[in-house]
Every structure is written in C-alpha cells, then in structure tokens.
Amino acid sequence: LPGGKSAVSGAVTMEKVTDYKDVTSYNNFYEFGTDKADPAKNAHTLVTKPWSVAIEGLVKQPKSYTLEDLIKLSPQEERIYRLRCVEGWSMVIPWVGYSLSELIKKVEPLGSAKYVEFVTQADPRTMPFVGSRVLDWPYVEALRMDEAMHPLALLTFGMYGEVLPNQNGAPVRMVLPWKYGFKSGKSIVRIRFTDKEPRTAWNKAAAQEYGFYSNVNPNVDHPRWSQATERRIGEDGLFAKKRKTLMFNGYEAQVGQLYAGMDLKKNF
Amino acid sequence: MSRQKFLLHPAAKPILFLICLLPFSWLAWNVVQAQMGNANVLGANPAEHLIRATGDWTLRFICIVLAVTPLRVISNTPTLARFRRMLGLFAYFYVVLHLLSYSWFDMGFDAADIAKDIAKRPFILVGFSAFLLLTPLAATSFNAAIKAMGAKRWQTLHKLVYLIAGLGLLHFFWMRAAKNNFAEVFVYAAIIVVLLGWRVMQYLRKKRLQLNKIGRSQLSG
Numbered sequence: 001l002p003g004g005k006s007a008v009s010g011a012v013t014m015e016k017v018t019d020y021k022d023v024t025s026y027n028n029f030y031e032f033g034t035d036k037a038d039p040a041k042n043a044h045t046l047v048t049k050p051w052s053v054a055i056e057g058l059v060k061q062p063k064s065y066t067l068e069d070l071i072k073l074s075p076q077e078e079r080i081y082r083l084r085c086v087e088g089w090s091m092v093i094p095w096v097g098y099s100l101s102e103l104i105k106k107v108e109p110l111g112s113a114k115y116v117e118f119v120t121q122a123d124p125r126t127m128p129f130v131g132s133r134v135l136d137w138p139y140v141e142a143l144r145m146d147e148a149m150h151p152l153a154l155l156t157f158g159m160y161g162e163v164l165p166n167q168n169g170a171p172v173r174m175v176l177p178w179k180y181g182f183k184s185g186k187s188i189v190r191i192r193f194t195d196k197e198p199r200t201a202w203n204k205a206a207a208q209e210y211g212f213y214s215n216v217n218p219n220v221d222h223p224r225w226s227q228a229t230e231r232r233i234g235e236d237g238l239f240a241k242k243r244k245t246l247m248f249n250g251y252e253a254q255v256g257q258l259y260a261g262m263d264l265k266k267n268f
Numbered sequence: 269m270s271r272q273k274f275l276l277h278p279a280a281k282p283i284l285f286l287i288c289l290l291p292f293s294w295l296a297w298n299v300v301q302a303q304m305g306n307a308n309v310l311g312a313n314p315a316e317h318l319i320r321a322t323g324d325w326t327l328r329f330i331c332i333v334l335a336v337t338p339l340r341v342i343s344n345t346p347t348l349a350r351f352r353r354m355l356g357l358f359a360y361f362y363v364v365l366h367l368l369s370y371s372w373f374d375m376g377f378d379a380a381d382i383a384k385d386i387a388k389r390p391f392i393l394v395g396f397s398a399f400l401l402l403t404p405l406a407a408t409s410f411n412a413a414i415k416a417m418g419a420k421r422w423q424t425l426h427k428l429v430y431l432i433a434g435l436g437l438l439h440f441f442w443m444r445a446a447k448n449n450f451a452e453v454f455v456y457a458a459i460i461v462v463l464l465g466w467r468v469m470q471y472l473r474k475k476r477l478q479l480n481k482i483g484r485s486q487l488s489g
Contacts, residue, residue: 026312034449037311089313134448205448223389224446233312238302241376 001158003078003096008151010254018091031127039167048171057193060108074102081177084249088225096158099151116148117198119190141185142198178251211268216249275347288358315373322366329359334463360406391442398435
C-alpha cells in the first residue's frame with residue numbers, strides 16, 4: 001500500500017523510524033491478550049476480508065463502506081508520526097492513510113454532531129480476549145468534532161508501505177499522534193456521530209486515570225506512569241536515561257489551538 | 269529416610285544456590301545478547317522486561333520461602349528448614365535487582381527524581397517500603413545475629429515477612445490496576461492467602477489445645 005507525499009504540516013518527522021520488528025511485536029491490543037507480545041502471537045485469527053465500516057448517527061449520508069471503497073475515497077499519504085504510549089514508551093512509525101476529515105466531509109455531519117465515536121470489532125470467535133473482564137467490549141474511542149477534523153487525525157490502512165498487520169489494527173484504524181496511543185482505535189467497524197461526549201473504553205475502566213482528551217502532556221502525570229519522560233523503543237539504550245516528553249507529543253504548533261483556554265489539568 | 273539423606277547431602281545447598289541463580293543468569297545472558305544486537309527474550313523494551321522480571325522473581329521467592337514451613341510440617345521433613353535462609357536471601361537478592369533496574373533504567377540513578385517519584389506514586393512508595401522492611405531481615409540472617417538478638421526477638425522481627433508479602437502484593441496489584449489486568453495478581457494472592465492462612469489455622473489449633481489443657485488442669489485442680 002504505497003502512500004504519496006503529504007502536504008499537511010507536521011505530517012513527516014525526520015526522526016529515525018522504529019524497526020518494523022519492534023512495531024509489530026510490542027503491541028497493546030487487548031482483544032488479543034494483555035501481554036504486549038500477545039497480539040503478534042494471536043492476531044492471525046482476525047478476519048479482515050470482507051470488512052466494512054458503518055457510518056452512523058447524526059450525518060446526512062449514513063452509509064456502510066466496504067474497505068475497498070474506503071481505501072479509494074481519498075489519495076493515500078505517508079505520514080511519519082511519533083507514537084507516545086501512556087505507559088511511557090514511544091516509537092516513530094510511517095503510517096499510510098488519509099486525513100479522517102476527507103471521510104467526514106463526504107458523509108456530511110449534521111450541525112448537531114459534536115463528537116465522533118470509533119467502535120472496534122468485537123468478535124469473540126476471532127478475538128480470543130473479547131469477553132475477558134479487563135474492559136467493557138467493544139473497545140470505544142472518541143474525539144470532539146474539531147479534533148476529528150484536524151488534518152493530522154489519520155484514517156490509517158497501512159504502515160511501512162504495506163497494509164496494516166493484524167496486530168497493528170488491520171484493516172483500518174485511527175492514528176492521533178498528539179494523543180496517547182490508546183486513543184487511536186484499531187480494527188474499526190463503526191464511526192458514529194453524536195451530540196453527547198461518548199464514554200470511551202479506558203475512561204469507563206478508570207475515569208480518574210484516563211480522561212476523555214488524553215492528550216500527551218508531560219505536566220500531568222498518570223498515577224502509575226510519569227508522563228514527563230519516555231523511552232524511545234529500539235533507540236534509547238537500556239542504560240540511557242529516558243528522553244523528555246514534549247507537549248502534545250511535539251505537535252503543539254499544529255494542534256495547540258484546539259485546546260486554547262482549556263484547563264488541561266482538569267481536561268486531561 | 270532417603271529423602272532426609274538427600275536433603276542433608278553436602279551438595280544439596282550448592283545445587284539449590286545454583287538453581288536460585290538461574291533466573292538471574294538467564295536475564296543477564298539476554299542483556300548481553302541484547303547489547304550485542306542478537307535475538308533475545310527481552311523484546312522491544314528490555315528495560316521494562318527487566319524491571320518486571322526481577323519484580324516477578326521477588327514475589328516468587330517470597331512465596332517459596334513462605335512455603336517452607338508449611339511443607340516442612342505437613343510432609344514431616346524437618347531438614348527443609350536448612351534451606352529457608354538461602355531462599356529468603358534470594359528474595360532479597362531479586363528485590364535489590366528490581367530496585368536497581370528501576371533506579372537505573374527508569375530513573376538514570378537520579379536520586380532527586382527517585383525521591384520525587386516515591387513521594388508521588390503510591391505503588392512505588394508501597395514497593396519501596398517493602399524493600400526497606402526486608403532489609404533488616406536480610407541483615408540479621410546470619411547465626412551471630414540470631415545469638416546476639418536472642419531467638420525470640422529475632423523471630424518476632426522476622427515475622428515482618430508476612431507484612432512484606434502483603435505490601436509486595438499490593439504493589440503488584442496497583443501496578444496492574446492501571447490496565448485492569450489482574451489475572452496474575454490473583455494467582456499470587458491465592459498462593460499467599462493459602463500460605464498465611466495455614467499459619468493462622470496452626471495458631472488457632474495451638475491456642476485451642478492450650479485452652480483445653482488449662483481447662484483440664486483447672487478441672488483436676
């Protein structure tokens with residue numbers, strides 16, 4: 001799945017790209033197990049063909065897109081983004097996809113639509129840990145409409161020039177480089193437009209630890225992990241001190257205005 | 269009595285020592301492999317793997333050392349007591365490695381950062397307290413200390429291990445609470461509850477026997 005050059009500001013970081021092997025063997029994808037080595041072992045059972053994504057809720061053009069139609073909806077671009085996990089590690093990954101805003105413009109949300117919700121596939125036959133009590137399935141994530149319209153918000157079909165491996169959220173996922181990784185829903189089957197802030201998966205599990213916004217913020221710590229620093233996988237050596245985490249994961253120039261005037265300690 | 273003979277064999281302790289050292293050797297070998305860029309079991313995030321593995325082994329050795337007395341009594345094998353000190357010291361060895369990995373890989377040995385981190389994150393505070401409490405136990409593990417303290421006081425001090433086991437469990441539970449991932453925590457909790465529960469039962473049985481004896485002596489007197 002080749003991706004062309006992107007004209008979006010911040011779309012291509014010049015940092016060293018993380019090894020493909022690390023990106024495909026160290027994953028949080030709880031539908032396939034809670035250990036980070038589990039998804040690479042278990043996700044081969046995921047069936048990605050046929051696949052369709054239902055666009056629902058407050059839109060003029062509700063529709064179910066086949067994956068093929070969705071891929072063709074807009075030109076594919078390569079975006080090299082930093083990925084910062086809430087657990088204090090980071091990677092640099094070349095994704096392939098297009099801005100979610102392209103899809104949103106096509107389906108014409110109503111004026112009353114304030115949020116976009118992303119629902120992950122939850123099939124206990126192909127996803128062995130769906131049904132475990134770790135989370136309330138299906139996995140749900142969401143964005144405010146202006147966040148979803150931001151050109152950096154990427155509807156993603158591939159990485160490293162190929163289609164997404166199953167453990168990385170095949171066949172279609174979100175990538176939101178200024179937010180912690182768990183905000184980027186994987187294996188998406190439904191995109192729903194609503195007027196109320198949706199309850200998201202990790203927020204339901206522990207509201208005091210995972211806020212709705214979950215923007216990368218070195219000044220607001222998670223009770224389990226310090227967010228001031230991070231370890232770049234494959235690059236920061238075992239014996240090196242962790243590197244400093246940047247506000248909005250280094251995308252402050254691009255996304256900062258979305259949160260102007262908001263108390264980010266309260267809206268974490 | 270071949271079991272007793274086997275446990276009393278002069279090689280028994282050195283063999284156990286080497287077995288207890290296996291997890292450390294395995295991790296150390298893989299650190300070397302990782303540094304040389306070879307395939308290793310530490311994965312994409314070796315620092316995290318080492319911090320977690322040394323923590324796991326601490327908890328495992330605490331369970332093992334707590335199992336010695338119940339095993340000794342139930343199987344009527346008094347010689348098992350010979351190995352308890354070494355197992356306890358290995359629990360301390362792995363907790364030192366655990367603390368060292370955290371201080372080094374996560375905090376770059378920055379004392380101010382570590383102090384701030386202990387104050388800020390409750391699960392780190394609990395883990396650190398468990399380490400502090402385990403230290404006097406390791407420090408008084410040699411025979412001269414027992415003699416100097418007197419067996420009674422020494423035993424009272426070493427009962428701290430029950431509290432330490434609880435704190436270690438709480439530390440693990442809180443760490444896993446971040447991702448609602450409790451399956452393993454419950455396994456360790458079940459083992460520790462059984463091992464401590466057995467002691468409570470023993471205590472209650474002894475108490476009842478004593479009461480019975482007092483009751484009988486009062487009756488006869």
